[in-house]
Amino acid sequence: MRWEDLADQxxxxxxxxxxxxxxxxxxxLRDAFLKVRRFDDFQKSLGLARRVLSERLALLxxxxxxxxxxxxxxxxxxEYRLTDxxxxxxxxxxxxxxxxxxxxxxxxxxxxxxxxxxxGCDFRSVLTCSECGKKVKPRQVEARANIAAPRQPA
Amino acid sequence: MRWEDLADQxxxxxxxxxxxxxxxxxxxLRDAFLKVRRFDDFQKSLGLARRVLSERLALLxxxxxxxxxxxxxxxxxxEYRLTDxxxxxxxxxxxxxxxxxxxxxxxxxxxxxxxxxxxGCDFRSVLTCSECGKKVKPRQVEARANIAAPRQPA
DNA sequence: TGACTTGGTCTGAAAACAAGACCCACAGTG
DNA sequence: CACTGTGGGTCTTGTTTTCAGACCAAGTCA
Numbered sequence: 001m002r003w004e005d006l007a008d009q010x011x012x013x014x015x016x017x018x019x020x021x022x023x024x025x026x027x028x029l030r031d032a033f034l035k036v037r038r039f040d041d042f043q044k045s046l047g048l049a050r051r052v053l054s055e056r057l058a059l060l061x062x063x064x065x066x067x068x069x070x071x072x073x074x075x076x077x078x079e080y081r082l083t084d085x086x087x088x089x090x091x092x093x094x095x096x097x098x099x100x101x102x103x104x105x106x107x108x109x110x111x112x113x114x115x116x117x118x119x120g121c122d123f124r125s126v127l128t129c130s131e132c133g134k135k136v137k138p139r140q141v142e143a144r145a146n147i148a149a150p151r152q153p154a
Numbered sequence: 155m156r157w158e159d160l161a162d163q164x165x166x167x168x169x170x171x172x173x174x175x176x177x178x179x180x181x182x183l184r185d186a187f188l189k190v191r192r193f194d195d196f197q198k199s200l201g202l203a204r205r206v207l208s209e210r211l212a213l214l215x216x217x218x219x220x221x222x223x224x225x226x227x228x229x230x231x232x233e234y235r236l237t238d239x240x241x242x243x244x245x246x247x248x249x250x251x252x253x254x255x256x257x258x259x260x261x262x263x264x265x266x267x268x269x270x271x272x273x274g275c276d277f278r279s280v281l282t283c284s285e286c287g288k289k290v291k292p293r294q295v296e297a298r299a300n301i302a303a304p305r306q307p308a
Numbered sequence: 309t310g311a312c313t314t315g316g317t318c319t320g321a322a323a324a325c326a327a328g329a330c331c332c333a334c335a336g337t338g
Numbered sequence: 339c340a341c342t343g344t345g346g347g348t349c350t351t352g353t354t355t356t357c358a359g360a361c362c363a364a365g366t367c368a
Binding site: 003012038039040043050053075077110121 | 313314315316317318334
């Protein structure tokens, strides 16, 4: 299967990955959540080829995850900001970071802590059910085809 | 920056992506969560090159996300199962799927629904704080360097 | 005038990928 | 015994991507 065909699959995971499944895209989004907004800052922070960065940013803008807007005239300079669609990726990004905090960090612990300003604690992300509010475990979930929508996985 | 160098970065996101940031890996894991376990079944389901699949599975085994175990002798046949480390990726996988359900699904709705057996409802995943149990929004979170661990983002 | 900054493009070499042929061990069938 | 089928891969070849680094253009600064 070709990568471009993923977006057409009747599978939400495939559609998501057609947008953010690229090797660098989630790193770019991590930076975006850390308030990086400019081309050069992304480039310095990530150290990826400028051409690749420019392609990725353009794709994310096209997909509506980032928004390109001028922050000054003469000369025009642009910044990339997360849209609401982009902000909705926060749970994904954070749970991935917390996964690596748990499983890939050395004895010195994770490099960054996340502080919940509302309650004043450093926290980990927890997956909960939108209906009952309880913590969800993989075994408690059953994936079912949506009869209203056509065919296939996930 | 080279892709292989990611794993050495003092950034959990980079470390996570060194394991699952590959184009196909999250699709493989999605299948694994849907109880696909055999080489040929992955291959048929995803349609990727067998060589690439074999490399990815080997990497996931090496990283401890999947476990390769014989399910019969004479002839020996293997299956790939999620380890606890692999199961811990469920929140990430599910939140990505739910993101695409919300933002990429057509008018017919998402192709697959997730049913929480404990409460009996179809649900969406919600990011909550491990400390106070409340829903977390991006703006309520502050990322702070962990003094105990060395340098940089995450 | 020249140097610097931002936000990119362009190029050639190196790596990853797709498709499909091929391989091996074993099982079952006749 | 030969013949076919299955599971779990490997190999080859040609096409895409990616990388590193050079280059470029508009505008500002000194």
